[in-house]
Amino acid sequence: MKDYLNTDVNDLQRGYQFSEEVYHCAFCPAGFEQGVIYQQGSRQLDAKKAISEHVQEKHGSVFEALIHEGKEDTGLSDIQRDILIKLYEGKSDKDISREMGSSPSTIRNHRFKLREKQKQAKLFLALMNSLTSRKTGDDSEKLVPVHKGARMVDERYAITEDEREKAIETYFIGGVDGQLKQFPAKEKRKIIILQILLMRFDPQNVYTEREVNDILRESFDDFVTIRRYMIEYGFMTRNKDGSAYRVTGV
Structure with a gap:
């Protein structure tokens, strides 16, 4: 599951967003x-x-790209997904009903439900935008943004600012710029540590493997493990031959 929460709807509709002089x-x-x-x-x-x-x-x-995302992202049933694909292909209700073995009235009913779903989505988006525009609750309860390259967004990424600060105090010597005491086994803490270590890289730079190793070695002796998790969790990408590493963003 990708993290679409931090992507503007207009950016999503055109397939890219522009930030820090880069089209992502x-x-x-x-x-x-x-x-x-x-x-x-x-x-x-x-x-x-x-x-x-x-x-x-x-x-x-x-x-x-969007229609092939999973049900947990789109909220679509298999039938709704198939109907949307056929509508995108320009097929009529009669064509769709014939191909799916149902009546045209059934297809029209599905289209009506999809239109209602669109209306509900607009209202829900407006509600959530109104909520986030207000200062509510304790800042420590705010969720830390998910990095752009995250391979699968799930409960591991439900990280609050308070959890992040506690992890920094527990695992780093002297704060975010200090050395790492140990690499945690728990997934959520592991992600927090990787987020912090990623701050030591410039998103605009392309790094060799040796340069990545040198930067990570300053923080932790087992830099190979850290580097592997950076790639596995989508914090960095690398060429197939491992000659170039890039930050995917936080």
């Missing part, structure tokens, strides 16, 4: 830096054009 794909860790010209075959593309073509080439389209 909404569906994978790919990014294109503004001001850089990217070679694609015989053509040279600016970053905005490159990210648009990346979405089409790698994900088919925004619709295709």
Whole structure:
């Protein structure tokens, strides 16, 4: 499950977001830096054009990328998903009913329910936006944002600011810039530690494996384990040959 919570709806609809002078794909860790010209075959593309073509080439389209997310993300039943795909293909109620072995009135009923679902989603989004715009509760109860490259977002990422601060006190000597005492076994704490260690890397840089090792070695002797988890949890990406490492963002 990807973390779509921190992605604006408009950005999601176009398949990318722009932040810190980089166009980030909404569906994978790919990014294109503004001001850089990217070679694609015989053509040279600016970053905005490159990210648009990346979405089409790698994900088919925004619709295709989103429709193939799991039920836990979309909230769609298998039937609703199939109907949406056929509607996207431009098929009529009669075509869909014939292909799915049901009556046109059944398909119309499903379309009506999907429209109601759209209305409910709009209202719910407005409610949640209104809620987050107000200062409510204790700041220590606020959830820490999930990093952009997270491979599977679940309860492990329900981390509060208070939990983060306690983990820093427990595992680091002298705060976030200090050395790591030990690498925790519990998943939630492990993610917190990786988030902190990622702050020691510049998101704009491309690192060699040796450079990654040198930075992590300053924090913890078993830097190989940390580096492996950085990749496994999607905090960093690397080339297939391991020659280049990049931060995917927090």
